[in-house]
Amino acid sequence: xxxxxxxxxxxxxxxxxxxxxxxxxxxxxxxxxxxxxxxxxxxxxxxxxxxxxxxxxxxxxxxxxxxxxxxxxxxxxxxxxxxxxxxxxxxxxxxxxxxxxxxxxxxxxxxxxxxxxxxxxxxxxxxxxxxxxxxxxxxxxxxxxxxxxxxxxxxxxxxxxxxxxxxxxxxxxxxxxxxxxxxxxxxxxxxxxxxxxxxxxxxxxxxxxxxxxxxxxxxxxxxxxxxxxxxxxxxxxxxxxxxxxxxxxxxxxxxxxxxxxxxxxxxxxx
Numbered sequence: 001x002x003x004x005x006x007x008x009x010x011x012x013x014x015x016x017x018x019x020x021x022x023x024x025x026x027x028x029x030x031x032x033x034x035x036x037x038x039x040x041x042x043x044x045x046x047x048x049x050x051x052x053x054x055x056x057x058x059x060x061x062x063x064x065x066x067x068x069x070x071x072x073x074x075x076x077x078x079x080x081x082x083x084x085x086x087x088x089x090x091x092x093x094x095x096x097x098x099x100x101x102x103x104x105x106x107x108x109x110x111x112x113x114x115x116x117x118x119x120x121x122x123x124x125x126x127x128x129x130x131x132x133x134x135x136x137x138x139x140x141x142x143x144x145x146x147x148x149x150x151x152x153x154x155x156x157x158x159x160x161x162x163x164x165x166x167x168x169x170x171x172x173x174x175x176x177x178x179x180x181x182x183x184x185x186x187x188x189x190x191x192x193x194x195x196x197x198x199x200x201x202x203x204x205x206x207x208x209x210x211x212x213x214x215x216x217x218x219x220x221x222x223x224x225x226x227x228x229x230x231x232x233x234x235x236x237x238x239x240x241x242x243x244x245x246x247x248x249x250x251x252x253x254x255x256x257x258x259x260x261x262x263x264x265x266x267x268x269x270x
Contacts, residue, residue: 006242007037007259007268010083010107010154010197010229015061016043017052020234023061023068023078029235030076037077037259038238039105039229040065044082044097047089047112054097058082062101079261081105083154086112087147088140098149105260107195107229108150109158113137120159125167134159134171135179145186151260152193152227155209156183165205173213184218193225193258194218196248198241199232208245216252225258225265246270 012019013026021029023040030038042061044054062080069078080103087094087108098106111119113136125133134157141156163169173180187194197209208215215226228245232238249257249270256267 005036009039009227012233023064026235033239039079039081041081041083045085047086079104083107106150107154109154142183155197157210196228196245201241219253
C-alpha cells in the first residue's frame with residue numbers, strides 16, 4: 001500500500017491541554033510525511049468540562065481544524081474529530097457536545113476511571129489488584145460502547161502503558177478474557193470500531209493498544225471496523241506507527257481499515 005494513502009485517525013493539536021502544535025503545523029508535517037488523511041481529535045473530558053473550560057477548547061479545536069482543512073484541501077484530507085473522555089459521567093452534556101459541531105469522527109475513551117480522582121497515568125498500580133482494576137475498566141468501556149455518540153473506542157488497554165510499561169507488572173490477559181470478550185462483542189453489536197493505538201510503540205511498553213491478541217480476538221468474534229491512530233501530541237509523531245499498525249491488522253486477518261466522514265463509515269483496502 002502506498003504511503004500516500006496512510007490515514008492517522010487520532011491526532012492532538014495544541015488545543016488539547018497536553019498537545020504541542022497547531023492544527024496548521026500538524027498538517028504541514030503530515031503532508032511532508034506523505035499522509036493522505038488525518039483526524040484531529042482533541043481532548044474533551046466530560047467529568048471536568050466546566051472546571052477545565054473544555055467549551056472553549058472544543059470551539060477553538062473545531063474552528064482551527066476547519067481552517068486547516070480548507071488550507072490543505074487537495075493535499076491532505078483533514079477530518080474533524082474529537083476524543084471525548086468519560087462521556088457517561090454526564091451523558092446529557094456529552095450528547096450536546098458531540099452534536100454541536102459537524103464532526104467527521106468521534107472517539108470515546110476513559111482517562112479518569114470511576115472511583116478515581118486521578119488520570120490513569122498517575123495511578124499507583126503497584127498498590128492495586130491490577131486484574132480487578134482492568135476488569136472494572138473494561139466494563140466501564142463496555143457501557144460507553146453502547147452510547148451512540150461515538151464511532152470508536154480509543155486505546156482500550158491504555159492503563160497497560162503504566163502497568164506493563166512503567167511498573168513492569170507481568171500481566172496475564174487470559175485472566176480477564178471473559179470481560180474482554182464482553183467488551184468486544186458489545187462493540188461489534190453496537191457498531192463501534194476498535195482502534196489500534198500506536199503510541200505504545202513509542203513508549204516503554206513497546207506494544208500497540210490493544211496488542212495483537214485482542215485485535216485478533218476482535219476479528220475472530222466478527223469485528224470488522226478497525227481504525228489506526230498514532231495518538232500524536234506533537235507534529236513529529238503524526239503518522240508514526242501507522243504502517244506497523246496496518247501490518248498488525250493484516251496479520252490478524254483484516255484486509256480493510258475504517259475511516260469516517262460526516263460520521264459515516266468508509267473503508268480503505270490494506
